[in-house]
Amino acid sequence: MIGRPPSNAGSPSLARSITLLASLILVVAACGATTNAPTPTPSGTPSTAQASRAPSPSPTADTATTALRKFVAFARNPKASYQATFTGDSRHSTAILDIGKGLLQVAGPSVRVVATFTYPNRTRYAVEHRFVGDKAWIRVGSGRWFRLAPFGATSSMAAFPGIREASDVELLGATKVGGKTLYRLQVRSAIVNPVMIPANNLTDTEVTDPELVVLVDAAGRPVSGTATIRGKGRVSGQLQEIVIDLKITFTKVGQAVTISAP
Numbered sequence: 001m002i003g004r005p006p007s008n009a010g011s012p013s014l015a016r017s018i019t020l021l022a023s024l025i026l027v028v029a030a031c032g033a034t035t036n037a038p039t040p041t042p043s044g045t046p047s048t049a050q051a052s053r054a055p056s057p058s059p060t061a062d063t064a065t066t067a068l069r070k071f072v073a074f075a076r077n078p079k080a081s082y083q084a085t086f087t088g089d090s091r092h093s094t095a096i097l098d099i100g101k102g103l104l105q106v107a108g109p110s111v112r113v114v115a116t117f118t119y120p121n122r123t124r125y126a127v128e129h130r131f132v133g134d135k136a137w138i139r140v141g142s143g144r145w146f147r148l149a150p151f152g153a154t155s156s157m158a159a160f161p162g163i164r165e166a167s168d169v170e171l172l173g174a175t176k177v178g179g180k181t182l183y184r185l186q187v188r189s190a191i192v193n194p195v196m197i198p199a200n201n202l203t204d205t206e207v208t209d210p211e212l213v214v215l216v217d218a219a220g221r222p223v224s225g226t227a228t229i230r231g232k233g234r235v236s237g238q239l240q241e242i243v244i245d246l247k248i249t250f251t252k253v254g255q256a257v258t259i260s261a262p
Helices: 012-036 048-053 063-076
Strands: 081-091 096-107 110-118 124-132 135-140 146-148 170-177 180-187 202-216 222-235 238-251
Touching (some): 063 170, 063 180, 063 202, 081 222, 170 202
Antiparallel strands (some): 081 096, 081 238, 124 135, 180 202, 222 238
């Protein structure tokens, strides 16, 4: 009959054979694709070959600690010399005195300090102190020199008299000044001792808590600083707290300075 399919076209066994053959072809193709495909790596993770070519990071020096170590070496050098200028004020319960024209000179253990104190009534007194050969002197204006006793090396008005090792210095961190990196260090220092205050009724002066925050460069050389010197003394017999605040600029660091006894 026209249009009748061959008698074996609808055979169930033949259909199953064709289906099985197609399945085998798909399995073989899938295995081949799996075998030849490159092994994927996690996103952002280089292959072993790439990792072996990547440069390993090199260690960097701690510049702040290095600056501190170099500063300690400078400060403890028995031949260290430097100068500094400063301004500020001396605050008491009875008055505030301006401090101007301040000059600090240091040549090893020898120290010279000059400062002008201005009272609220605008009266000015220039005071000078020298410490040479374990002996200390002081004078007001162009008057005669007086010996300060007892006054030893522990009372020195140098900027860094008590620094012997790194533990004597506290590292506060780094800061940018004029585009340059400097390092903030804190030390005990009394550039202006309350004994320099020109007052006839001031007695029994003493430094109680001297603090200097100094900025140093990468070579450990002092650049500038701020000081808060706390002390006490008796004004007309009455015990009072004394606080001296200073802004300091270091100059001629490492240059020769000559300081002589009066």
